[in-house]
Amino acid sequence: MSRLLLLTSFLLSGQLYAQDTYAHQISAYREERKLSLSKPSHSPLKTQEALAKLRYFAPDAAFRVVATVQLTPEAAPIDLAYAFAGMPTSQMKPYALLSFTLKGTRCQLTTYQDIPKQGQQPDSELNLLFKDATSGKETYGGGRSLGITTADIKNGQVVLDFNKAHNSWCAYDPSFFCPIPPKANWVSIAIEAGEKAYGETN
Numbered sequence: 001m002s003r004l005l006l007l008t009s010f011l012l013s014g015q016l017y018a019q020d021t022y023a024h025q026i027s028a029y030r031e032e033r034k035l036s037l038s039k040p041s042h043s044p045l046k047t048q049e050a051l052a053k054l055r056y057f058a059p060d061a062a063f064r065v066v067a068t069v070q071l072t073p074e075a076a077p078i079d080l081a082y083a084f085a086g087m088p089t090s091q092m093k094p095y096a097l098l099s100f101t102l103k104g105t106r107c108q109l110t111t112y113q114d115i116p117k118q119g120q121q122p123d124s125e126l127n128l129l130f131k132d133a134t135s136g137k138e139t140y141g142g143g144r145s146l147g148i149t150t151a152d153i154k155n156g157q158v159v160l161d162f163n164k165a166h167n168s169w170c171a172y173d174p175s176f177f178c179p180i181p182p183k184a185n186w187v188s189i190a191i192e193a194g195e196k197a198y199g200e201t202n
Contacts, residue, residue, distance in 0.1 A: 026059035026163045033166065044173035055196040057138075063162040063193035067100035067109075069153050077115060080129075080179035090179045091115055095126055096153070100160060105189045110182070111148065124150045128160075129181035133190035140171040140197050143181040165194025172198050 034054065037045045045051050075094035082090070092112035099108050112127040131143040144165045152158050168178035 022061050023059040029164055030054075030056060044169055044176065050172070053199040055198070057163075057193050057196060059163050060193055061163075063102070063191065065100045065102055065160050065162075067098040067158050067160050069156050069158050070097040070099070072096055072110075078112075078182065080112070080182060082177050082179055092127060092179075095150075098128075098158065098160065102162075102187075102191070103189050105187075107187050107189070109185050109187070126150065127179075129179065129185055130165075130191075131181050131186040133188060134192060135186075138192070138196055139194075140167045142168070142170060142178065143185075144168075144194060146194075162191050162193040165191065167195050167198060 034045075034051050037043055038051060045054075072094045077091050077093045080090045080092055093115055094110050095113040096111050097108060098111060099106070101107070109128060109130055112129070114123050114125075114127070116122050126148050128146040128148055129143055130146070132139075135141055135143055144167055146160060146162065146165050148158060148160070169176040170178040
């Protein structure tokens, strides 16, 4: 019995250590993002007071999933609407369909790529915009985004860590304009991970 208790204690300690390490990794990522947000001269978050209003869900490794990737090279470009009526649309090309299971629910999201100007190479940065059941409640009503690159896709898979989901600048200042997620990227579940609505209390 003592050996069983010792083994159980060892396994639990390992799990707690892994969770603690992961939480520190997410906290470090968020601090780096805060720093990057404060640097641009036109940033809406130039002051420590403004940065202090950034709010997040507690890190939760359950919201880190592996998605299968189906590239969509033949897909036609689509027009992404902006949050404010009367703004011109932003045209992007569907790059890949991402399929994954989160909280027992099968989900699909499309990631988009900016259309390069003539003579330019396609951008490696991909746009993964989404809404979920927290949008307009705990999180910004215009949806959030998750940064991935073409290099993140390996062997037909990509890691999606929703603990790194963040708001666009229009969530901090209405004078900025951001495209909203297309309806195909609205998921029914609550993704209680990543950045919360700006200025809301935890």
